[in-house]
Amino acid sequence: MANFTEQDKANLKAKKFLVWLFVISSFMLFAALTSGFIVYTAGSVERGIKISLPQSFMYSTAVIVLSSISMHLAYLSAKRLQFAKQQGYLLLTMALGIVFFFLQLSSWTYLTQQGVYFVNPNASQSFLYVFTGAHLLHVFAGLMMLLNAWIGKLKNIPQVNNLFRLESTSIFWHFIDILWIYLYVFLLLNQ
C-alpha cells in the first residue's frame, strides 16, 4: 500500500467522478424516454397507460429502497474497516437486487395477463416495457458492480481500491434506486 502515490489517489478521484458523469448521461437517457412518452401520449386521447399499474411495482419499490440502505451500510462498514460486515451487506444488497429483478419480470407477466403487450397500437403501453427494461439493464450493471466489489475484497485488494469500488458502486446503486422511484412516480402521475 505504501506505493500509493498522491497521483494515484488523484486518479481515483477522477475515476469516481466518471461514475457521476455516467449517472448524468444515464439520467438523460431516461429523461429522453419519459419526454418521448409525454410527447407521444399528448398526441391523441386514444393514447395513455389506461390501466392501473401492477401491484408488484409497490413491492419492488420497497425492495430497492431496502437495498439502498444495505448498500449504504456496506459502504459504512468498509469505511470502518469492518470487512466481514461489508461483505455481508454486499451480499444482502445483491440478493435484494435480484429479488427486485424478478419482481419487475413478474410485473411484465401481470401486464401481459391484462392484455397489455409490448407490441401494441397504443405505444404508451409499450413504453411501460421500455422504461422497466432499460432500468433492469442498469440494475444488471449495478449487480455486476456489486459482484466486482465483493470479489475485490475476497482477493484482498488494498483498502484504497476497496473503498473506491464501494464508493462508485454505491453512487451507481443509489442512482438506480432514485431512478426507479422517478420512473414509478412518473408512471403513477400518468396513470
Next chain:
Amino acid sequence: MASTAIHDSAAHHDHGHHHETFLTKYIFSQDHKMIAKQFLITGIVMGVIAMILSVLFRLQLGWPDKSFPILETFLGKWAEGGRIKPDFYLALVTIHGTMMVFFVLTAGLSGTFSNLLIPLQLGARDMASPFINMLSYWFFFLACVIMMGSFFVESGPASAGWTIYPPLSALPKAIAGSGLGMTLWLVSMTLFVASSLMGALNYISTVLNMRTKGMDLWRMPLTIWAFFLTAIVGVLSFPVLVSAVVLLIFDRSFGTSFYLSDIVVQGQVLPNQGGSPILWEHLFWFLGHPEVYIVLMPALGITSEVIATNSRKPIFGYHAMVYSLIGITVLSFIVWGHHMFVTGMNPFLGGVFMITTLIIAVPSAVKTFNYLATLWRGNIRFTPAMMFAIGLVSFFISGGLTGIFLGNAALDINLHDTYFVVAHFHLVMGSASIFGMLCGVYHWYPKMFGRMMDEKLGYLHFWLTFIGAYLVFFPMHFMGLDGVPRRYYAFTEFEFMKEWLSVNAFISWAAIIAALAQVAFLWNFFYSMFYGKKAPQNPWESNTMEWTTPVEHLHGNWPGEIPTVYRWPYDYSKPGHDKDFIPQTTPLSQTMSSNLPHDFEGNVEAEKIQAQWKSEVKPSAAKKKA
C-alpha cells in the same frame, strides 16, 4: 485539488518503463497521445472515403445523362451502364453525411484534439481513465468498420438520409437501403455513441480533476474550454439519440408502433398503428442540433488558440470567448424545433424556437468579432494553420449569416429541404469545422509526430480547398432560393430544375478540384511523418504547456515534475518583455519588467515586491532616457 497532481520523479520512473510491445504501443495503446493519433488517422481515412462518396454523387448531379463506364468497373450493379442508380445515390448521400458529421468531425476532431491537448495543455500525465480512453477508440474503430461493411451487403447501405427519419428507416421493406444496411447503420451508430460518451466522460473528468498546480479554470487555454463544453454537450445529448434508436430498433425488429401508423406498403396495410413519426424528429433533433455544436465548438477553440498565437496578440475578450461558448452550449439544447418548422408544429411553439435560434447569433457574433479584433493590427504570421484558422472565420461568417434566414420560421417554410439549407450547413458547420480540424493538424503536427509539415504544400492545399469550397457551396444558395429540393437524384426530371444543370456541372468540377487538392494534404501528412524537417520544441513560440514537453514522446508527458502554471496562456507581445511570448510556466518573478497590477490577482506580498523592484529600476531607466 489540482495541487495533488504532483508526482515525484522517482515513482514515475518505475511505471514509465513497462515492457512495450508493438501491440501495446501502437494498437491497444492507453497513452493519450497515441490514441489521439489513432483517432486522427482513422478520421482522415473516413474523411477521404466520405469525400470520394461526395464526388460520386456530384458526378450524377453534374452529368445526369452521361455514362461513366469506369464507375461500373468499381461499383458493379450499383452503376450499371456507368450511371449511378437512384438507390445507390441515396445511399451515397446518407453515408457521406453520417461519416462526415459523426466519424470525421466528431470523433476525428474531438477525439484527436481533446485526447492530445487536454492532458498536455493542463499538465496531466494522462486521462482520468486511460483504459476507457482506449475502449473509446476501439468502439469508434468498430463503428467505422461496420459502417463500411454496409457497402458490402446485397441491399446496400442505409439510404434514409443521415437523419434516418421513420417510416422510411423503420420499415425494412420500404427501400433497399432500409434493409440490412439500415440495421448495420444502427449498430454502428450505437457503438459510436458509446465511444463518444466514453471519450466525453473522460474529457470532463480530466479537465475538472487533473489540472496541474496553478492551472485554475480561468487560466485554461480556449481550446480546453471548447473541448470541455463540447464534452458536456455530448454527455447530455448523445443518450437521447440512444433512446430514439432503441425505440426505432423495436419498431423495426419487434413490431412495436412508436413511430409507425397507417402505413400501406405495396397495397398491403401494415399492422402498426398509433405511432408518431414526429416523436422521432423530436428525439433525433434534441441530439441533432447540439451535435452541430459538438462539431463546431472544438474547431472554434482550436482557432482561438491558433489566431492568438499567430497574431502575436492576446486573444481579444478571453472571458467573452468563454461565456459565448457557454452561451452556445446552453442554447444548443433549446433550439431543436427549428428543424421541424414544417412538421405542423404549433405556430406559437415555432415562434419560441425561432427566438431561441436567433439568439444564438449573439454569442456567435461575439466570437467572430473577437477573432477579427485579435487579428486587428497583430504581427500576423501566415503559417498554414493560421490560414486555415482565418478560413474558418470566413466560413463561419458567410454560413452563419444564412442561419439567420433559416432560423426564421416564415422563411424556413419556403427554404426547408432546399439547396439553401445544404449551402448553409456545409459552410457554417461542414467547411468551418473541417478547416478548424485542418488548422489543428497543421498547428499540432510537430507535437504529434515530432516533425514539421511542408509549408508550401500547406498553402497550396489551403487556397485550392478554400476557393473550391466557396465555389461548391455558394451557388447552392441561389438554387435553394429558386426552390430546388435537396436529395433529388436527377435534375433532368423536372422542367424548372433543368436550367440549373449547368450550375450543377460547375459545382461538380469545383468539388473534383477541391477533392484533388486534398492529395497535397495527404502527401504532406504522410511524407512529413518520416521525412519532414525535425521539429524544435516550441516551433510556433507558443505559450501553452504542451510545448514545454520534450519533442520525443514519453509516457507521462513530462520527465520529472509537472511544471506549475503562473499565468494565463495569452501573454503575447506583452509590453516591457523582451520576447513576444511568455509561456504559462514562467513565474511572474522572472518577468518583472512586464508585470501589470492585475497580474497579481490581489496578492499583496507580490505587489509589494513588484513596487519595490519598480522603485529601484525606474530611476535608472529614467536617467537612461534623459
